[in-house]
Amino acid sequence: MDHVLTELCTRGAATPGPSPSPYVDLSRAEWSALRERTPLPLTAEEVERLRGLGTALDLDEVRDVYLPLSRLLNLYIHATHELRGALGTFLDTPDTERTRTPFIIGVAGSVAVGKSTTARLLQALLARWPEHPRVELVTTDGFLLPNAELRRRGLMARKGFPESYDRRALMRFVADVKAGRESVSAPVYSHLVYDIVPDERLTVERPDILIVEGLNVLQPALPGTDGRTRLAVADYFDFSIYVDARTDDIEHWYLDRFRKLRQTAFQDPNSYFRRFTEVPEEEAMEYGRQVWRTINKPNLLENVLPTRGRATLILQKGQDHKVRRALLRKL
Numbered sequence: 001m002d003h004v005l006t007e008l009c010t011r012g013a014a015t016p017g018p019s020p021s022p023y024v025d026l027s028r029a030e031w032s033a034l035r036e037r038t039p040l041p042l043t044a045e046e047v048e049r050l051r052g053l054g055t056a057l058d059l060d061e062v063r064d065v066y067l068p069l070s071r072l073l074n075l076y077i078h079a080t081h082e083l084r085g086a087l088g089t090f091l092d093t094p095d096t097e098r099t100r101t102p103f104i105i106g107v108a109g110s111v112a113v114g115k116s117t118t119a120r121l122l123q124a125l126l127a128r129w130p131e132h133p134r135v136e137l138v139t140t141d142g143f144l145l146p147n148a149e150l151r152r153r154g155l156m157a158r159k160g161f162p163e164s165y166d167r168r169a170l171m172r173f174v175a176d177v178k179a180g181r182e183s184v185s186a187p188v189y190s191h192l193v194y195d196i197v198p199d200e201r202l203t204v205e206r207p208d209i210l211i212v213e214g215l216n217v218l219q220p221a222l223p224g225t226d227g228r229t230r231l232a233v234a235d236y237f238d239f240s241i242y243v244d245a246r247t248d249d250i251e252h253w254y255l256d257r258f259r260k261l262r263q264t265a266f267q268d269p270n271s272y273f274r275r276f277t278e279v280p281e282e283e284a285m286e287y288g289r290q291v292w293r294t295i296n297k298p299n300l301l302e303n304v305l306p307t308r309g310r311a312t313l314i315l316q317k318g319q320d321h322k323v324r325r326a327l328l329r330k331l
């Protein structure tokens with residue numbers, strides 16, 4: 001466990017330190033026991049289809065790690081509906097309005113840590129509960145500024161940093177979904193062409209649950225200069241998950257994935273990275289290392305990792321991509 005995480009778990013536990021830790025720290029075995037009798041609704045083939053390139057995911061991982069999470073989220077969703085009911089009683093609003101508000105889950109973490117796999121798996125598991133079958137997933141890359149605009153602002157080497165997004169549009173999107181608007185749409189990003197896809201939108205129509213996945217979803221709001229309170233997307237989350245691992249492990253995963261993509265997706269004539277299939281592997285890998293060193297690692301250290309302590313749940317992965325510990329917010 002790194003020392004910051006140790007600090008998050010043990011702060012104030014034994015000594016009259018500054019404040020008690022807000023997290024309960026559970027080993028994989030302790031966490032896994034909490035799934036109780038939650039049924040496993042996915043087959044090995046379905047799990048295989050949800051798995052991202054390089055991410056280890058099998059039925060054991062789903063059962064031990066994601067079933068307890070699915071159960072916990074189901075309990076949270078029930079409790080949140082009760083709370084909305086209480087608010088509705090106080091405000092004297094009709095029953096229909098009380099159950100309309102979607103439950104919003106944020107999934108954060110570094111590039112290549114496996115956020116997409118976690119988010120897709122959660123979507124599939126949560127959709128199997130009869131009480132909340134409509135689960136939508138949106139990734140924040142759709143809100144990146146188009147490459148032409150990033151170039152104009154000198155931000156092409158800052159893709160994924162908070163300033164490379166249209167944060168206002170992302171906020172608006174999440175706020176509209178939360179407010180129960182009938183139909184809300186988001187732009188779409190293509191990893192293949194490395195840019196926003198013109199004229200394509202993803203439409204969300206009043207889901208029961210919305211999962212918002214992305215590097216910066218736990219960022220606090222920018223300070224307001226005009227004295228007005230600003231909100232961040234995280235202010236709309238009912239639950240949030242930070243997928244965590246050692247920085248050196250994530251670097252390996254990023255480079256392994258880059259090597260695999262070179263043999264697969266980069267071969268596509270439309271791939272932005274096609275040129276790396278035409279040069280020796282070592283030259284391509286040098287580019288991958290440079291992207292990690294100059295973009296993804298600094299972004300992880302400066303912007304993403306500092307938001308970890310804001311998550312409701314931290315899933316900490318070992319070198320083999322499997323979750324070893326779960327830190328759950330209790331205070």
Ligand SMILES: Nc1ncnc2c1ncn2[C@@H]1O[C@H](COP(=O)(O)OP(=O)(O)O)[C@@H](O)[C@H]1O
Nearest residue numbers: 052053110111112113114115116117191192265
């Ligand atoms: N250059 C690329 N070409 C095609 N797919 C990519 C490329 N880079 C990343 N991906 C895919 O995009 C998805 C999101 O990746 P990323 O943002 O690194 O998040 P994470 O690995 O945490 O899910 C992953 O499924 C990954 O395999």
Ligand SMILES: CC(C)(COP(=O)(O)O)[C@@H](O)C(=O)NCCC(=O)O
Nearest residue numbers: 111139140141159160214215291295
């Ligand atoms: C598209 C991303 C910024 C991730 O965006 P997210 O969905 O997390 O908002 C990232 O995967 C990326 O492409 N970063 C740029 C550096 C690189 O090519 O790895």
